[in-house]
Amino acid sequence: MNALPQKALPEVTSLINAYRDPAILLDRHYRIVTANRAYRDAYGEGAPLGQRHCYEVSHGFSVPCDEAGEDCPLKSSLETGGPRRVLHIHHTPSGEEHVDVETHPIRNEAREIVYFLEVLRHARAASPRAGGEGLVGRSSAFNHMVELVERVAPTETAVLLLGESGTGKELVAKAVHKDSGRADGPFVPVECSGLTEGLFESELFGHEKGAFTGAHYRKTGLVEAASGGTLFLDEVGDIPLSLQVKLLRLLETGTFRPVGSVETKKADFRLVCATHRRLDEMVRDEAFREDLYYRISPFPIHLPALRERPEDVVLLADTLLQRLDRSPGYILTEEAKDCLRGYDFPGNVRELRNLLERATILADGDTLLPEHFPGVCGGERPPGRSGPLPEEIIPLRDMEHRYLRWAAAQAGEDRAALAERLGVSERTLYRKLREARTGGE
Known part of the structure; x- marks a missing residue:
């Protein structure tokens, strides 16, 4: 496959430098060919970017996004031959951020795709970090909602x-x-x-x-x-x-x-x-x-219910505790976090906020224990499922999806350990989790 003529590369570089947002030129193997000033400032951290993989710089991954449970815009663009736009969570020197990634294929004179122009725009609608302003979350269901907000x-x-x-x-x-x-x-x-x-x-x-x-x-x-x-x-x-x-x-x-x-x-x-x-x-x-x-x-x-985004429960709890007009800064114990992850929250984020406000009143210090969430973490529980088992007979596929979402919430970020406990490879786990979050679509 013929690449672009060497004389065309300066034109492409000039095009990338015209963008105010971070932009890079990638080859078909995810390697960065060149990057504009905004990208180097946002992701460079003083290290050379040439020939590094985009997934390594943006995510810290050792494999492409699609092999790590993400929707890879470059792969989709290569398969369809057209542009692709997705929302990702990227690592930056200032912390993790939601980023709207837009990928465009670049063809040579033989109409073969040889490079990709990727433009990255910071999504202002939400934050994946505790204490962020406005919408806060990082689960797939939440990110899909934010992606739609960014588009419309x-x-x-x-x-x-x-x-x-x-x-x-x-x-x-x-x-x-x-x-x-x-x-x-x-x-x-x-x-x-x-x-x-x-x-x-x-x-x-x-x-x-x-x-x-x-x-x-x-x-x-x-x-x-x-x-x-x-x-x-x-x-x-x-x-x-x-x-x-x-x-x-x-x-x-x-x-x-x-x-x-x-x-x-x-x-x-x-x-x-x-x-x-x-x-x-x-x-x-x-x-x-x-x-x-x-x-x-x-x-x-x-807008996903809180039970559809259990990965966000602790993140939201930490954020809401920071927003409550009380001091000192409250901390949830691991036992309290596990309890909240397992609760269904029929009242969603509003109910979570009320539970946290009540817990800060019941606590004598700055540590929130399971006992500070009566009716949820101890004693009689309000109506709602406390685990993955349904209250009715449902299709096995739906049962597997529900169980996987529950298991992922219990395991936190350690996907390797979860895959080992489930007896599957990490790649299989990422694929099944993606299907569970999208309903298998």
Whole structure:
């Protein structure tokens, strides 16, 4: 296979140096051919980068990403012949970071792929480290959610956040807003559960003075308040059917009229909605308008429940303890960590925060023990599975996936030891864990 002509390499190097983000040129064997200044600053640590493998520099791996349980963009790009974009956790001198990796194949005159241009952008929506701001996590389910946030945030596409109560839907909505072109505009949340028919139009669209009894002054509606920013409709599935047509009209026309006014105003906001309900089922039951459903759901994002990301429980616990306005700095014992990993958390992150706050009150010092989590780590446990066994008969494949997620949470980061205990090779374990996290898709 012929490489690029030698005279073409300076042009490619010049292209890489034009990027503000870290960028590298890779050959088909994962070796770094050249890197721009931003990449050397972020990953060089003073050592030469030429001919080193990208997975060695970014991850500290001794094998390519796809052999270590990761989705390798270079391999995918080579297989498809097109660009590939994935979210990884990379090691940097300042610590681990979520990084959006975009890989583009480069062909020679014979149209053969000989090099890859890889651009790496720091993902601002989340942190894989304890104490990070905003969203915190590192599990595959969490990273997939962050990858979707990173993709959709720069667009104007409406986003629908789907997940159980307590999974952090407003935090994710704020992350979409902060990473968008409207970040300098307002973020306006609307709690739809409390909007009665009499309040709906007044709250959303505002009203003029004297529009109805008690309207003693002009009120700016939340739609107008969100101008230039993001309107977040939380629990949109709770809007009564009779009021959904008013929201649909706003989204279809991009205009609204305050109550008591004859003047039509133009709306200017990016829409993000959230719900814990199954809107598709509500549409089938005619409890939610089908036309409105398709207006608000062009880009759905599933927020994983805490039991779907057990690897993140201790990381989140350490982060929440740092955020609690209490001192001294609290520490979880290994026994308490094991206990929390084995709990199902029906209330998700919100329940974890409440449990930690109660534990800091019960503790006499700065060490949190299992006894400080009554009902979870000792005594009668709340409803929910404490281990991998289901409460009903399920397919064996699903049982294996559930067991593997549970075992991985118990074992922590030592995958070699886990593979030995399970009686499989590390490569087989990584493959099975990837299938368990994606449902085998």
